[in-house]
Amino acid sequence: MALQPRRRAVFVVTALGSFMAALDLSIVNVAFPSLQSSYAQDSRATLAWVITAYSIVFGALLVIGGRTADRLGRRRTFLAGTGVFLLGSLLCGIAPNVPVLVASRVVQAAGAAFLVPASLALLIGAYPPERRTQMVALWGGIGALAVATGPSLGALIVSAGGWRAAFLVNLPVGLAITVVGRRVLTESPRSDASAPDYVGVGMISIALAAVVAALTEGTDWGWTDPRILGAGALALVLGIAFVRRCRTHPQPAIDLTLFRERSFSAANAATLVYAAGFFAMLLGNVLFLTGVWHYSILRAGLAITPGPLVVAVVAGPAGRLAARIGFRPVLVAGGLFFAIGLAWYVLVVGSTPQYLAQWLPGTLVVGLGIGLTFPVLSAAAVSSLPPHRFAVGSAVNQTARQVGGALGIAVLVMLVGTTAGATDSVARFHRLWLFATVTALLSGAVGALIPRPRAALSPAAELREPVAVAATAGD
Secondary structure, three states: OOHHHHHHHHHHHHHHHHHHHHHHHHHHHHHHHHHHHHOOOOOHHHHOHHHHHHHHHHHHHHHHHHHHHHHHOHHHHHHHHHHHHHHHHHHHHOOOOHHHHHHHHHHHHHHHHHHHHHHHHHHHHHOOHHHHHHHHHHHHHHHHHHHHHHHHHHHHHHHHHOHHHHHHOHHHHHHHHHHHHHHHOOOOOOOOOOOOOHHHHHHHHHHHHHHHHHHHHHHHHOOOOHHHHHHHHHHHHHHHHHHHHHHHOOOOOOOHHHHHOHHHHHHHHHHHHHHHHHHHHHHHHHHHHHHOOOOOHHHHHHHHOHHHHHHHHHHHHHHHHHHHHOHHHHHHHHHHHHHHHHHHHHHHOOOOOOHHHHHHHHHHHHHHHHHHHHHHHHHHHHOOOOHHHHHHHHHHHHHHHHHHHHHHHHHHHHHHOOOOHHHHHHHHHHHHHHHHHHHHHHHHHHHOOOOOOOOOOOHHHHHOHHHHHHOOOOO
């Protein structure tokens, strides 16, 4: 195969793998009401693990996945990760009960955590240095397609084939990736680095799971229940031990020296806080439309779609604007718009469906805020790092996003809980949107601490146009 067609094929294969993994983050939100109908005997807290288990494992393994690709070979890791992801998808699609479904989601997340960083590394290796940043930006832009089409595409799939179809749809896509990938992808040299800290990954995963368990079950069990207190204590002990281990291990799960850069620390803190509100709102809106306004899954998916479409339109100009004037003003504005849209929900949305008057204005403003914030945070996180650390810095930022998302879903379960009547339901969702409003404002305040990037190191300063495309990823 000629060089240029092979490069295009590499781009298609790697970007499609990223699309598949990114889509699975959002499509399950639309499938959640169908899951509730299938497993009515299980509580919302139990079902929430279908989402949070994926976020925890995906976030915890991302950095390790990238290092494993360098150590064992990027092609091998990408294909193996795709295979594990497909196995998890199949197991999800045939899961007979919720525990098996959650375990299958863990398998799926593990595969995604290895295929995503390996796909990016393969893409970088296929192009000359002068084209790499542009292609990485385009690769990231494919994630925008997953985010923008997730609600409507997911609604169509779930409406046609039930929630199981949301997982089984990955099988033909993944098989195509595997077949073509074996033909066009070339293996990278193995590095002689020592094994990554898999023990550290296990520690932080258990710690995060303990926090999520305490938040999701605290309302039902009672906040002074020994199980809740034990989970909190376990999370604290393992969290401290994890930090200490990262300081001494030669290949730590997270390189703590990255956090010496103020931009990196502030951007990741803002990402974690923002993601908590964003993911809570994302699932909360689906539950509100289907549970309070009694929309069908298809109608709810279509009702949500204008927000992601605004994100896709706004994120490009936001990337160019951030490259020109700095991250701080864009992030502050994005946090404010996101908060205003959420506050609209709190002040205006009620139990009687009025989509055009009540819902649409809020979702458009929310989409504007997300478009200005989430993708720009990704660029801000690596803006102060040297080029050879962009990949690991980006992986840590994605980890912060997934951790924040898992915590946000846990807070959603705690705030919404089991409702009693339309009035109580609306009040509970108002509390959820108020929580997301606070996280949006707090994220903007933290984003204000990010200094203007040094031009020599800033990916935004290098790219201008490509960063605008990458900014649409939001994944």
